[in-house]
Amino acid sequence: MVTLTIDGRSVTVPRGTLVVEAARQLGIEIPIFCYYERMVPVGACRMCLVEIEKMPRLQTACTTPVADGMVVNTGTPAVVQARKAILEFLLINHPLDCPICDKGGECPLQDNTFKYGPAVSNYADVKRHFVKPIRLSKYIVLDRERCIMCTRCVRFCREIAGDESLTFVNRGTWSEVGVLQGRVFDSPFSGNTIDLCVVGALTSALYRFRSRPWDLCPTPSVCTRCSVGCNVNYDMRTEGVLRKQAIQRVSPRTNEDVNEPWLCDRGRFEYNFVNSPERLTTPLVRRNGKLVPATLAEALTELGQRWRELHETYGSMASGGLAAPNRSNEELYLFQKLFRVVLGTNNVDHRLDGAAVTLPLASWTQASIADLERATCVVLIDADPLVEQPVLDLRLKKAARRGVRLIVIGQREIDLVDYNALWLNVGRGRIPDLLRQLAAEISIGSNGTNNNSEVGMRNAELGARRGASLQWAQRLGVRSEFAAEAVHLLGVTEPVVVLYRLDIEGKQDGDELRESMQELIAARGESPTGVMGLVPDANSWGALELGVLPDLLPGRRGLQDFAIRAELMQLWRESVPAEPGRSFRQMLCGPQPPVRAVYVLHRDPVGERPYDPELRRAIHDLDLLVVQDLFFTPTAELAHVVLPGVSFAELEGTLTSVEHRVQRLRRAMESPAEITEDWRQICAVARELGGSFRYESPEEVLAEIGQAVEGYAGASYVALGELGLTWRELEELRRSCAPVSEGRAAGDGESVT
Numbered sequence: 001m002v003t004l005t006i007d008g009r010s011v012t013v014p015r016g017t018l019v020v021e022a023a024r025q026l027g028i029e030i031p032i033f034c035y036y037e038r039m040v041p042v043g044a045c046r047m048c049l050v051e052i053e054k055m056p057r058l059q060t061a062c063t064t065p066v067a068d069g070m071v072v073n074t075g076t077p078a079v080v081q082a083r084k085a086i087l088e089f090l091l092i093n094h095p096l097d098c099p100i101c102d103k104g105g106e107c108p109l110q111d112n113t114f115k116y117g118p119a120v121s122n123y124a125d126v127k128r129h130f131v132k133p134i135r136l137s138k139y140i141v142l143d144r145e146r147c148i149m150c151t152r153c154v155r156f157c158r159e160i161a162g163d164e165s166l167t168f169v170n171r172g173t174w175s176e177v178g179v180l181q182g183r184v185f186d187s188p189f190s191g192n193t194i195d196l197c198v199v200g201a202l203t204s205a206l207y208r209f210r211s212r213p214w215d216l217c218p219t220p221s222v223c224t225r226c227s228v229g230c231n232v233n234y235d236m237r238t239e240g241v242l243r244k245q246a247i248q249r250v251s252p253r254t255n256e257d258v259n260e261p262w263l264c265d266r267g268r269f270e271y272n273f274v275n276s277p278e279r280l281t282t283p284l285v286r287r288n289g290k291l292v293p294a295t296l297a298e299a300l301t302e303l304g305q306r307w308r309e310l311h312e313t314y315g316s317m318a319s320g321g322l323a324a325p326n327r328s329n330e331e332l333y334l335f336q337k338l339f340r341v342v343l344g345t346n347n348v349d350h351r352l353d354g355a356a357v358t359l360p361l362a363s364w365t366q367a368s369i370a371d372l373e374r375a376t377c378v379v380l381i382d383a384d385p386l387v388e389q390p391v392l393d394l395r396l397k398k399a400a401r402r403g404v405r406l407i408v409i410g411q412r413e414i415d416l417v418d419y420n421a422l423w424l425n426v427g428r429g430r431i432p433d434l435l436r437q438l439a440a441e442i443s444i445g446s447n448g449t450n451n452n453s454e455v456g457m458r459n460a461e462l463g464a465r466r467g468a469s470l471q472w473a474q475r476l477g478v479r480s481e482f483a484a485e486a487v488h489l490l491g492v493t494e495p496v497v498v499l500y501r502l503d504i505e506g507k508q509d510g511d512e513l514r515e516s517m518q519e520l521i522a523a524r525g526e527s528p529t530g531v532m533g534l535v536p537d538a539n540s541w542g543a544l545e546l547g548v549l550p551d552l553l554p555g556r557r558g559l560q561d562f563a564i565r566a567e568l569m570q571l572w573r574e575s576v577p578a579e580p581g582r583s584f585r586q587m588l589c590g591p592q593p594p595v596r597a598v599y600v601l602h603r604d605p606v607g608e609r610p611y612d613p614e615l616r617r618a619i620h621d622l623d624l625l626v627v628q629d630l631f632f633t634p635t636a637e638l639a640h641v642v643l644p645g646v647s648f649a650e651l652e653g654t655l656t657s658v659e660h661r662v663q664r665l666r667r668a669m670e671s672p673a674e675i676t677e678d679w680r681q682i683c684a685v686a687r688e689l690g691g692s693f694r695y696e697s698p699e700e701v702l703a704e705i706g707q708a709v710e711g712y713a714g715a716s717y718v719a720l721g722e723l724g725l726t727w728r729e730l731e732e733l734r735r736s737c738a739p740v741s742e743g744r745a746a747g748d749g750e751s752v753t
């Protein structure tokens with residue numbers, strides 16, 4: 001540690017800390033532009049000049065590391081004068097168009113000028129002018145004359161996103177930020193440069209001129225566009241003659257354990273459908289072949305009458321449900337409960353095509369996103385996070401830059417292969433074979449213990465075999481030296497994280513894959529191995545855990561075990577059917593006779609499978625189709641009853657992310673017209689069919705979920721707070737508290753598959 005003095009106050013910080021950071025610890029602000037703590041400092045803008053005793057000139061606080069006994073002064077006349085001079089210089093070509101600039105009100109240049117700048121400028125010449133603005137991509141607009149060349153945006157693309165999609169073009173005074181000729185700014189993370197830009201040079205095409213920051217009302221929530229669960233603020237504003245609330249922009253909310261301060265462009269920019277005037281605002285009921293507007297009560301009566309008749313005539317297996325895996329835990333839980341308890345069937349699914357699911361298989365340790373940086377090695381199996389879980393890709397790149405070795409298994413040459421990864425290039429069908437071979441190699445010399453001398457011998461043996469030619473590698477067509485290096489990395493005792501694409505929509509080669517993964521993990525003995533199943537949607541894990549599946553009950557527990565059903569029966573005070581349900585496709589397309597009544601919650605099977613006439617015909621032929629959605633989708637066109645649903649910005653609830661983090665969705669805006677929240681509508685449908693679904697709030701539903709599925713026990717809205725809690729953290733919470741629910745032991749470790 002190093003002790004220094006800043007403005008007469010002493011502070012002790014780790015060696016290597018920069019002066020600007022040491023000052024922050026004391027609450028002393030040193031103005032900055034180019035410095036950003038997550039990127040390499042470059043000392044480009046000179047805004048952070050300070051006086052350091054025994055040093056000849058003013059020094060940049062953002063590039064100077066602390067030293068023992070150093071004496072720093074941040075407010076001497078020389079520093080004050082230097083700041084004024086730097087700001088005057090930076091403003092020479094700046095247009096000072098703050099009144100119309102989107103950054104106005106949250107602009108570091110504006111703030112620093114106000115606090116430290118000169119009152120007047122000595123510059124009397126003509127400022128630099130550019131044609132404005134330049135469209136860098138469909139999302140990003142550049143006003144070049146505002147740029148102060150701090151280089152943050154270019155460094156972000158190079159150091160964090162790793163795509164070099166922004167650069168500097170031209171030389172000297174004509175230097176400007178841009179993209180190479182003929183290119184667009186096509187980074188999937190381009191929106192982060194808007195936040196990083198210290199002026200209004202890079203702005204959002206969607207948000208441009210829509211609002212001033214002080215008119216925005218932020219609501220902390222979670223992105224629902226993939227399973228990472230990035231933390232966001234929905235920045236709302238009331239607008240238009242009708243004073244309608246609308247999302248003006250989505251901005252990141254820092255959560256160091258999830259997204260840090262980053263978002264991908266999908267999460268940041270794909271929100272406008274919420275504000276769409278095309279949204280359904282009233283229930284529709286089919287009368288004389290046409291869908292006509294109705295009240296909610298009329299719609300419920302209509303569907304209740306028809307559904308009860310069908311149920312009485314054809315029995316419980318004549319009903320089925322399909323729910324979207326990006327809806328809240330509360331909605332999904334109620335949805336499956338409606339089918340199991342009220343209609344007496346396990347015909348409920350969240351997949352269009354999935355075959356039987358045989359989870360769970362193993363008791364694995366759930367890895368967290370933060371674990372990726374703590375591991376020595378991360379294995380990616382058949383996954384492409386850049387496309388499927390973009391911000392996870394950023395975390396993996398960061399981990400790789402810090403020395404975590406990546407083993408990429410699969411056929412796709414994903415971006416991460418360029419990060420010194422060992423790419424074992426095999427098709428998905430041969431991955432189990434590869435994993436078994438790796439397991440067999442690792443097992444050599446291992447008896448599954450972590451006894452120091454045995455581990456030492458094993459590591460030495462694996463080290464000796466590092467360059468060895470592996471016949472199985474040649475047979476599988478993977479590079480032998482990569483395979484040998486992978487054996488060595490996986491064989492040592494350091495923490496390893498395995499990320500694999502959990503193909504829940506697929507045709508089930510999953511069991512074999514999971515079994516072979518299990519062998520690999522077992523071969524590592526007691527060496528720490530975390531696993532993360534990469535699922536596609538914001539609440540795919542919620543749908544799996546809460547039993548929105550025809551063959552698994554909440555908690556991913558089997559249907560056949562009476563004790564498990566008895567536990568749920570006690571909680572629900574109703575019987576639970578033992579007969580396995582059918583997957584959504586089987587419900588409609590056989591082999592058994594098709595169901596008669598289907599309830600679709602925020603999915604559009606007809607629109608999602610446009611080339612599947614058999615499925616469309618089966619949906620068309622249903623006696624009762626109830627669709628609950630935001631829009632009048634191709635599936636809704638075939639419905640008998642349509643119920644308008646609410647968007648992610650209009651609901652209270654929780655989601656379960658890829659790392660089993662339970663996080664809160666908060667209502668940021670009122671729904672259009674008189675739409676009732678989806679959880680209330682599910683309850684109303686259940687009551688119409690004879691159930692007694694009387695919940696007061698989604699939080700009450702969450703409390704029941706905690707009794708049905710151990711992983712969620714203790715997950716109240718208060719406990720979840722702003723940043724959410726992983727199952728691991730919830731388990732720790734339970735261990736540290738009194739028993740959270742009667743009759744249930746606090747967690748014995750979670751299992752993921």
Ligand code: SF4
Pocket residue numbers: 146147148149150151152153154177196197198199201202
């Ligand atoms: S565009 Fe913004 S972030 Fe990029 S160099 Fe210019 S001022 Fe800095």
Ligand code: SF4
Pocket residue numbers: 223224225226227228229230259262263264265266267268389390391392
């Ligand atoms: S990575 Fe996923 S959760 Fe995060 S911002 Fe992008 S789409 Fe949203």
Ligand code: FES
Pocket residue numbers: 031032033034035042043044045046047048049060061062063
């Ligand atoms: S902030 Fe230190 S040189 Fe720019």
